[in-house]
Amino acid sequence: MIPVISFVGYSNSGKTTVLTQVVRELKSRGYRIAVIKHDAHGFDIDVPGKDTAKHAEAGADIVCISSANKLAYIEARQAEIPLDEVIHRIQDVDVIFTEGYKRENKPKVEVFRLAAGQPPLGPSPDLLATISDTPLYPDVRHFCPEQISLLADFLEVSFLQVNKDMSDNE
Numbered sequence: 291m292i293p294v295i296s297f298v299g300y301s302n303s304g305k306t307t308v309l310t311q312v313v314r315e316l317k318s319r320g321y322r323i324a325v326i327k328h329d330a331h332g333f334d335i336d337v338p339g340k341d342t343a344k345h346a347e348a349g350a351d352i353v354c355i356s357s358a359n360k361l362a363y364i365e366a367r368q369a370e371i372p373l374d375e376v377i378h379r380i381q382d383v384d385v386i387f388t389e390g391y392k393r394e395n396k397p398k399v400e401v402f403r404l405a406a407g408q409p410p411l412g413p414s415p416d417l418l419a420t421i422s423d424t425p426l427y428p429d430v431r432h433f434c435p436e437q438i439s440l441l442a443d444f445l446e447v448s449f450l451q452v453n454k455d456m457s458d459n460e
Contacts, residue, residue, distance in 0.1 A: 292324075293385050293449040294377055295418070298392035299401035300408035305389050308401050308421055308435070313387070315442040321384040321450060326376055328390030384450055397449075399441070402426060419444060 297309045313323050345353045346364065353364045373394050380386055388396065395416055402410050402422035410426045419431040421441055426432065433441045 292377070292380065292383060294388065294396050295385065295445060295449065296388040296391050296394060296396045296398045296416075297401055298390065298398050298411060300406060300411070302403075302406045303401045303408065304403050304406070304435070305401045308399075308438070308441075309387055309389050311438040312442055312445070315438055316385070316446070316450070319442070319446065322382065324380045324383040324386045326373070326380075326386060326388045326391075328373075328388065385445075399445075400426065403435075418448070 297305045297312075299305050309325065313325065316323060342353045342355050342362075342364065346366065351366050355362045373388065373391055373396075377386055388394075392398070392411060397418045398414065398416045399418055400411055400420045400422070402420060402424075404423055410420075410422075413427045413430060417427070417430055419433060419441065420426045421433045421435060421437070423435060431444065433444070
């Protein structure tokens, strides 16, 4: 089973910055990584006037575009699908990171910055660690923002090597 780790925090806490740094660090170590970004406001990735947009405008429920080095899958939905269903569609990676999904029951890393002006989310049973400019919770592992490689070490030892060892034995 592919491990799933959620990077959570309020808007402008630095989740994207931290997660992209963790992805770069783990990619440099040879891992294959998927990222699922939650967008509570809706989004649009198709370019008006392009063929895929025309197919969607014509009524296609699913539009895919494929090339030698990329595949995009766009599905029109009436409601958001559960995170576990999105996860189930992902294969051939060593880890799945999510950005957001703070209410899901997945292992979490909370990202927090005092300057963002929001309070911390608060401790939860799923909280693995925090990465912030100040320690937040006494019983939760804390990393400073400049300690990305130490956070990557922690995730690697806690999830990736364990998962790799299990898949090697199958």
